[in-house]
Amino acid sequence: MARIRLFDQKTDDLDTAQAETFDWVVESRGSMIRPFQVMLHSPGIARPMAELGAEVRYRSSLSDHDRELVILTCAVIHRCPFEWDSHEPIARAAGVRPEVLVYLQEGAATTLTDGEATLIDFVRELCETSGVSDRTFATAQQALGDRGVIDLASTVGYYTMLAFIMGTAEAC
Secondary structure: OOOOOOOOOOOOOOOOHHHHHHHHHHHOOOOOOOHHHHOOOOOHHHHHHHHHHHHHHOOOOOOOHHHHHHHHHHHOOOOHHHHHHHHHHHHOOOOOOOOHHHHHHOOOOOOOOOOHHHHHHHHHHHHHHHHOOOOHHHHHHHHHHHHHHHHHHHHHHHHHHHHHHHHOOOOO
């Protein structure tokens, strides 16, 4: 049970900013999804976050596979089952290998490709230290280029922020 009200339906008690943001999120996402059910308490935060989320998900230089692997790694690190449950089917459809999913969730031994290891190591190091080593940066930069490294760090930051907001509200 969430600590605060989740705005899963549009009701008459929403103020103008909340109602407008609710409509915008539903129009842009197809439904009012949980992160924004929480963030609607602060509509001035909710809409820019939704816009950033669209940029991260649909206009990033990361491939669908890489983006979803990063999101699931963040979901595990930040203990946010909602994000895992939401993105695991998308990750499978994008080609994230089943054994990598088990590795992320259970730590089961598996052999990662260089690309998988690069992404997972980058996410883990960034989340643990708020930065990455020269070696981790160089490996990611070689694989993804400059824009890719920034898109990677932005994806980690966005999904970390969602996990923090939902975790605070006990809505993960």
